[in-house]
Amino acid sequence: MTENILYLAxxxxxxxxxxxxxxxxxxxxxxxxxxxxxxxxxxWGIDDPSVEDIDEAAFQAGYDENYEVVKVDMSKKTEDDTIELPDGNEVEVSDILEKLK
Structure with missing residues (x-):
């Protein structure tokens, strides 16, 4: 692997x-x-949204879609390894490599 530090969405x-x-x-x-x-x-059937409409929709979308960017160190990891994230979740290195392609 050429990059040791990756950022995951x-x-x-x-x-x-x-x-x-x-x-x-x-x-x-x-x-x-x-x-x-x-x-x-x-x-909501809004074709020509006002700024308020966009703000309300963005607020709702924030509840529906929960994304975060996480920095991970891939040093000394193989495709069979798992990386533990700061929130306690784990992600397979093979999944990361697939998304990297």
């Missing part, structure tokens, strides 16, 4: 995205929240 204990760039991982999370906000607006 985690949602409800599952790795959704992995990158060597913290900015890319944060951008992925931001895109997911924007998409979730738009989905809420569509569910």
């Amino acid at each position: 985690m949602r409800d204990g599952e790795c959704e995205y992995a990158s060597a760039s913290k900015m890319k991982a944060e951008n992925f999370v931001e895109q997911q929240y924007e998409q979730a906000t738009n989905e809420v607006l569509n569910e």
Whole structure:
């Protein structure tokens, strides 16, 4: 593995995205929240949202989509290993490598 430090976009204990760039991982999370906000607006039948509508939809989307970016050290890890995250969840290295591709 060429990168020892990776940033994971985690949602409800599952790795959704992995990158060597913290900015890319944060951008992925931001895109997911924007998409979730738009989905809420569509569910509410709002085609031309006001700023207030967008704020309320974003608030709701934040409850529906719970993402966080987590920094992990992949040093000395093999594909068969598991990494324990700060929140106590574990993620398989093989899952991280799959998301990294």
